[in-house]
Amino acid sequence: xxxxxxxxxxxxxxxxxxxxxxxxxxxxxxxxxxxxxxxxxxxxxxxxxxxxxxxxxxxxxxxxxxxxxxxxxxxxxxxxxxxxxxxxxxxxxxxxxxxxxxxxxxxxxxxxxxxxxxxxxxxxxxxxxxxxxxxxxxxxxxxxxxxxxxxxxxxxxxxxxxxxxxxxxxxxxxxxxxxxxxxxxxxxxxxxxxxxxxxxxxxxxxxxxxxxxxxxxxxxxxxxxxxxxxxxxxxxxxxxxxxxxxxxxxxxxxxxxxxxxxxxxxxxxxxxxxxxxxxxxxxxxxxxxxxxxxxxxxxxxxxxxxxxxxxxxxxxxxxxxxxxxxxxxxxxxxxxxxxxxxxxxxxxxxxxxxxxxxxxxxxxxxxxxxxxxxxxxxxxxxxxxxxxxxxxxxxxxxxxxxxxxxxxxxxxxxxxxxxxxxxxxxxxxxxxxxxxxxxxxxxxxxxxxxxxxxxxxxxxxxxxxxxxxxxxxxxxxxxxxxxxxxxxxxxxxxxxxxxxxxxxxxxxxxxxxxxxxxxxxxxxxxxxxxxxxxxxxxxxxxxxxxxxxxxxxxxxxxxxxxxxxxxxxxxxxxxxxxxxxxxxxxxxxxxxxxxxxxxxxxxxxxxxxxxxxxxxxxxxxxxxxxxxxxxxxxxxxxxxxxxxxxxxxxxxxxxxxxxxxxxxxxxxxxxxxxxxxxxxxxxxxxxxxxxxxxxxxxxxxxxxxxxxxxx
Amino acid sequence: xxxxxxxxxxxxxxxxxxxxxxxxxxxxxxxxxxxxxxxxxxxxxxxxxxxxxxxxxxxxxxxxxxxxxxxxxxxxxxxxxxxxxxxxxxxxxxxxxxxxxxxxxxxxxxxxxxxxxxxxxxxxxxxxxxxxxxxxxxxxxxxxxxxxxxxxxxxxx
Numbered sequence: 001x002x003x004x005x006x007x008x009x010x011x012x013x014x015x016x017x018x019x020x021x022x023x024x025x026x027x028x029x030x031x032x033x034x035x036x037x038x039x040x041x042x043x044x045x046x047x048x049x050x051x052x053x054x055x056x057x058x059x060x061x062x063x064x065x066x067x068x069x070x071x072x073x074x075x076x077x078x079x080x081x082x083x084x085x086x087x088x089x090x091x092x093x094x095x096x097x098x099x100x101x102x103x104x105x106x107x108x109x110x111x112x113x114x115x116x117x118x119x120x121x122x123x124x125x126x127x128x129x130x131x132x133x134x135x136x137x138x139x140x141x142x143x144x145x146x147x148x149x150x151x152x153x154x155x156x157x158x159x160x161x162x163x164x165x166x167x168x169x170x171x172x173x174x175x176x177x178x179x180x181x182x183x184x185x186x187x188x189x190x191x192x193x194x195x196x197x198x199x200x201x202x203x204x205x206x207x208x209x210x211x212x213x214x215x216x217x218x219x220x221x222x223x224x225x226x227x228x229x230x231x232x233x234x235x236x237x238x239x240x241x242x243x244x245x246x247x248x249x250x251x252x253x254x255x256x257x258x259x260x261x262x263x264x265x266x267x268x269x270x271x272x273x274x275x276x277x278x279x280x281x282x283x284x285x286x287x288x289x290x291x292x293x294x295x296x297x298x299x300x301x302x303x304x305x306x307x308x309x310x311x312x313x314x315x316x317x318x319x320x321x322x323x324x325x326x327x328x329x330x331x332x333x334x335x336x337x338x339x340x341x342x343x344x345x346x347x348x349x350x351x352x353x354x355x356x357x358x359x360x361x362x363x364x365x366x367x368x369x370x371x372x373x374x375x376x377x378x379x380x381x382x383x384x385x386x387x388x389x390x391x392x393x394x395x396x397x398x399x400x401x402x403x404x405x406x407x408x409x410x411x412x413x414x415x416x417x418x419x420x421x422x423x424x425x426x427x428x429x430x431x432x433x434x435x436x437x438x439x440x441x442x443x444x445x446x447x448x449x450x451x452x453x454x455x456x457x458x459x460x461x462x463x464x465x466x467x468x469x470x471x472x473x474x475x476x477x478x479x480x481x482x483x484x485x486x487x488x489x490x491x492x493x494x495x496x497x498x499x500x501x502x503x504x505x506x507x508x509x510x511x512x513x514x515x516x517x518x519x520x521x522x523x524x525x526x527x528x529x530x531x532x533x534x535x536x537x538x539x540x541x542x543x544x545x546x547x548x549x550x551x552x553x554x555x556x557x558x559x560x561x562x563x564x565x566x567x568x569x570x571x572x573x574x575x576x577x578x579x580x581x582x583x584x585x586x587x588x589x590x591x592x593x594x595x596x597x598x599x600x601x602x603x604x605x606x607x608x609x610x611x612x613x614x615x616x617x618x619x620x621x622x623x624x625x626x627x628x629x630x631x632x633x634x635x636x637x638x639x640x641x642x643x644x645x646x647x648x649x650x651x652x653x654x655x656x657x658x659x660x661x662x663x664x665x666x667x668x669x670x671x672x673x674x675x676x677x678x679x680x681x682x683x684x685x686x687x688x689x690x691x692x693x694x695x696x697x698x699x700x701x702x703x704x705x706x707x708x709x710x711x
Numbered sequence: 712x713x714x715x716x717x718x719x720x721x722x723x724x725x726x727x728x729x730x731x732x733x734x735x736x737x738x739x740x741x742x743x744x745x746x747x748x749x750x751x752x753x754x755x756x757x758x759x760x761x762x763x764x765x766x767x768x769x770x771x772x773x774x775x776x777x778x779x780x781x782x783x784x785x786x787x788x789x790x791x792x793x794x795x796x797x798x799x800x801x802x803x804x805x806x807x808x809x810x811x812x813x814x815x816x817x818x819x820x821x822x823x824x825x826x827x828x829x830x831x832x833x834x835x836x837x838x839x840x841x842x843x844x845x846x847x848x849x850x851x852x853x854x855x856x857x858x859x860x861x862x863x864x865x866x867x868x
Contacts, residue, residue, distance in 0.1 A: 341774050344774070583758075584757065584758065585757075630760075631760035631761075632760055633758075633760075671776055673759075673769075673776070674769065674776055674777060674778045674807075674808065674809075675806050675807050675808075676778045676807045676808070676809050676862060677759065677762065677766070677769075677778050680761060680762045680763070680766070681761075682759060682760065682761050682762060685760060685761045687759075687760070690757075690769060690776055692771050692774065692776070696771055697755065697757065697771070698757040698769055698770070698771050698776065699757075700757070700759070
């Protein structure tokens, strides 16, 4: 049974998204801080803010375990924030603890939207956190818990940070507030009113307003809000956008209350309304003079009010956030599909058979213009879907850190080119294979410090993860300076598992290294926590091939290993070469074509003992795949000299395909085969999908990797 | 008797439904109108390798790629050439869209409970696994197809 408050279900996606983003931020800060040897004030504040927000929204959602843990971490950093030196003696433990807490939260967030979500218990971590809190300062802990609000005020974080861009109105207002708090700190609470504006186009303003109220409730007494009960009516969103969301509350400590508002997500600006007046209005209402209150509420409905009041009171405080919007990925996929349709339709119009032989200067000019614009549009659509790899790289950072600690190895992890952008679909898939390769590198390749010292290498090993964008391809390298691959050992292992397809002596070193990616191969006999769980490099390879990419291995014993992954930048639209075979048209992605040529009397065609045809090109021998035979197509060219031969390559394998005719080059949109056909597994026969050509006919897209493997 | 009544209740929607009827040779078949999304005349079909012979290939239906199935071959009837009366009925269920190649489309009929005989459950899995019911109009019989069985559950083996 999900603990999530059913009324909050519509917010769940937003909650998961925001919390995940915050946790990623947290990891960033922690790793950065650990590297530089300690937390500075800014990062402590940031951690505090992250935990505070998570606590608030988790409590909103009803995820008590998450909010409890976040609350504890917040408490801990509350103490640290007051005096950074408090952390020093136990900084190692605290870092580990916060990492653990972050992991716990991540796991929970990942599962929170599942049907059968069962909240895990955070007590163990909470106890550890309590221990640290006590360790820092037993008495300070008690103080902090009992007087969280007033302590928060003494450092005045929120207001001071924002103070820079204040106008006179604002600062006088604040000084008034400060006087108020210092003067009447303990004996009486004062009433305030704050008007909050949410970021533009943020959606669900009414729910956000309600969340804000809930957050504030911990810090002050809420008297009321305008609109009242914002969550009950979605029409309130429009009111909030127009007039802002006004909260009336009583507090003895305005600063801590304001900092809650400031630290909340998606707040564009807030202003403290004229407190006397607000109080007056409220007081009158409290007296039961309904009409006055009605007047005030009535005024809130008019749009003049904010305009009128803003200059008089305070300038909105900008919280300085960049303007980004998050978009549902399904919409982007749709946009991409639509873009594909436009590319096809454009080709249909421009190459329309009805226009053949006509002299159409103006038409051609216009279609060229159209082509230019669709190209541009396509670039933009692609760029929207692009995300930097840095998020994935960041996760690897974390893995290396944890593993090297556990395995007692010293590893320096370097990432290069994290800002390289890839299509979102690539970004989603690439994480797993990269993680596997990094784990392999740290677990198997990098030696222990002692072994390294004995081999005359620096004690600290090095793993480099790099990404570059080279001409329409993303090249990702995973490099280590560990022990390297042992060809003899690999060959022996492969032979003992019966994975070899030819005599051992015929394998080149390059081919031997490729063996580690064959299913069922794993060089390490021991199963460790991190690698060797039955999945190996073959999973890496199949993941990469799913992205139409390839993996290459280079290695030198004792020096290191480098894996090079090449992935086409985007998957949906490819430049293809059209080939005809009988009545069927095939599209071969340009990236897998090495050359095309005519076979003539001088070309050496060899028939081996099984009757299979081979061709000699520049001293190398390639098998000939006659497409019409392989795909059983009637009425195709039989004579090799009459057709066309195309040399294709996939990874380290090459073959020559034989077709009737070369029709030309065209940009095509890859469409998957209809769902009904999946049961026949035609993909495994070397067909990646299909595409619609300019004249509306369908072409089959060849997948050179599967084609060569299957042949 | 009471059992039959239960089945009839379950299939109430189906009974109330209308059927598009088409011909294959001498026989008339029906398909729930609810499932039909388009009827087109026969057009160029791109054949796809490594599929059973009843899957004639794929067509481009306004930018959507739809597999087409020759119902004569699927039902083991002697195949005939396609002519200008040959139609493709495009139906949709679950995530699957398929085109059925039929000799010709006849008409839309509404069957009430009395003119419809359900194929008994035991028989549906043996002799008549592709039929869901038989409809009667006058002296004519219409065999209503169980599309779920034919296109979704059939593994293609």
